[in-house]
Amino acid sequence: MKETPDLYGAYPRLEEYQLAELTPLGERRTTSAGDVLQPAGEPSDEFIVVLDGTVAVVQDTAEQERVVAVHGPHRFLGEIGMLTGQQLFLSAVAQEPGEVLAVPLDQLRDLVPRDPRLADLILRAFLIRRSLQLTLGAGFAIVGSRFSADTRRLREFAARNRLPHHWIDLENDAEAERLLRELGLGRDETPVVIWRGQVLRNPDNEQLAAAVGLRRTTPVRSACDLIVVGAGPAGLAAAVYGASEGLATVVLDSVATGGQAGTSSRIENYLGFPAGISGAELADLAEIQARRFGAELTVPATAVALEERDGHHVVQLANEARISSRAVLIASGVRYRKLELPGLDAVTSASVYYAATELEANLCRNDPVVVVGGGNSAGQAAVFLAQHAAQVVLVVRSNELGQDMSRYLADRIEQTDGIAVLAHSELRAAHGDRVLEEVVVEDLKTGQRHVEAANALFVFIGSLPHVRWLGDQIVLDDRGFVLTGSQLPGKRQLLETSRTGVFAAGDVRSGSVRRVAAAVGDGALAVRMVHEHLGHSR
Missing domain, CATH: 3.50.50.60 (FAD/NAD(P)-binding domain)
Structure with missing residues (x-):
């Protein structure tokens, strides 16, 4: 099996001097075809370098195993979750007889300060691999409706913690009904999380974190x-x-x-x-x-x-x-301030967002979106969403874009195709049947109102301190x-x-x-x- 090309620095080879530094810290092991070197669903305390042969990184799906990448000599296994104690979301399996070097993570951490170049190489590769896993939808499955607040909560928690997962939409994915039948579940029992044969019915965030090995949910120290x-x-x-x-x-x-x-x-x-x-x-x-x-x-x-x-x-x-x-x-x-708007409650679960990450961008790909706010958060969201949405309308209450926003960001917005700025304006209403279809915008100077098409609304209108716990x-x-x-x-x-x-x-x-x-x-x-x-x- 051929090696996977080194996409964006995700699969680099170690140089001879780097391998020489690592060798005294680890143990050389022979491998046979089919040996599982790093099983999904468990944390790993070893940094593994392939010395001979090839090792495949495999995603377990409901139907079959999917090979995500293949590593040859001088390449290393793992991703960023190894360094934070998370479970692995993909398995590493030897494809043929060979040899690997297994270095305890504690030994690797001791080496890092002495060789910043090696540390940068490993960290960059680990970060890119996690990003690729997120894109692939590796990891656990969330089955639920796009109109469910709990489905959205679980998806946002997974996205904020950069946990590889994929969403099976009850409304649009034929696989959803089949899965529910196999599990003996009804639609009213969703959302559910499926991971390594375990089914969690509408888990809270701590239960999900514990199931996927995110981190300890109770501090060790008292x-x-x-x-x-x-x-x-x-x-x-x-x-x-x-x-x-x-x-x-x-x-x-x-x-x-x-x-x-x-x-x-x-x-x-x-x-x-x-x-x-x-x-x-x-x-x-x-x-x-x-x-x-x-x-x-x-x-x-x-x-x-x-x-x-x-x-x-x-x-x-x-x-x-x-x-x-x-x-x-x-x-x-x-926390971002919630927007109070006639008609918004009916579409909030499916169409209103208070962050603009890959998760939200994928949900509104090729759709018209509206961003509300005049600060840096709104500006960054508009620039990012312009790469994914069909059209971005930025609604700003102030008279000019640079009044509350960094100048470099205002300039970037003005130079970006696909972003229309509506200054001295506010939203007055939202229309849609469960999913947002359009918003009403009022010009604060003239009082005139008009309609903008929108399937998603991104809100960045100021913030409230998170102090209730005090x-x-x-x-x-x-x-x-x-x-x-x-x-x-x-x-x-x-x-x-x-x-x-x-x-x-x-x-x-x-x-x-x-x-x-x-x-x-x-x-x-x-x-x-x-x-x-x-x-x-x-």
Whole structure:
């Protein structure tokens, strides 16, 4: 069987010097045809290099095995989930007698700082392979209706966590009815998740995460130095700096790593990435970095309360677990504001979105779409969707595009074919029978209204802080954002809240600058202040 071509750097060969560095760290093993070297549905703790023969990467489907890629000598197996402890979604099977080198992941992690070129090669390949798996629809199946809120919840959770999966649509896929009959299920029992012979009936996010081996759903530590609530850029930065500087650090997030930045198709103004970087890739790299330093990341894990006991801070989770720490960082971010519009409720499940990722783009491919909002999130969404949709209409309330949006992004939109900008405008109604068909747009200057065809609506109209879990424990401003430092009476550190030892960083903080770089800076600075607090409180 021939090797798969090296698509976009997904299947590179190791150079002789790199193989020589790895060889003393691992074990050489002979293989026979049919040997399963990495089974799907299980995590792997070994980095495997093919020395002789060929190894196929195989997807198990309901009907047969599908060969996704074939590796020959000097190629390596695996993808990004190996580095975060996830289950593998594809199996690796020897196609003929040969030999492999198996290197424990711990040994590989020790080598990475000494050979950045090797680390870059492996990380790039792993990230691209995960992207290819997402495109292929490898992994588990979600069977459900496009009009079901729970189906959408499961699909969005899988997409936000970059979990390979495919959706079997009850309305449009003939396979759906056959599957349900074989499983003895009715349509009213959907959505269901099918993975490795297991059938989950309408699982919640934690049940799905546990079934596919996403991550632990309960933190191992019950006590630590620092709890970070929120795994967006601020929380991930705090995890990296906290763990690397010796703090026992636990990071919690109710949905996925990356926060709102994780839903961005391309971040172009972040320092050090002249070609830009996707939010998902940035989140994956930051998570790997934080784990390498010893931070414990737990997703999904929903914080529901903050308490103080015996001089320590206690965060309670939705599953009733409690974690105690000497310091807490509130980095729970914001949520996009929901759009209130006549007729919108009838089409929300099937047609209204608050993120623009590959998932949403595939749902509205070759359809007309409308994007509402004048900030960077709306602008990035419009540029990205223009590559997939038949037409993109950007509805902006302000008089000009650059008023609330970065200039480079406004220029990009003006230069992109397929994007029509409607300035000083607002939506007034949505029309459609279960699926959006059109929206009514009003010009705020003239009062005139007209109809725009739309099968999908993307909403980015401002944000609300995610602070409900704090109750009345922390002082907030009149918009619900967390007050810190000089915004409060008395002498406090810059990012310290109204409670000593509790800090805030990123978009949830009152007066924050809504940029990824600013959030990362907040997270790093917060760790410095945590050190000062812990030094004073000993």
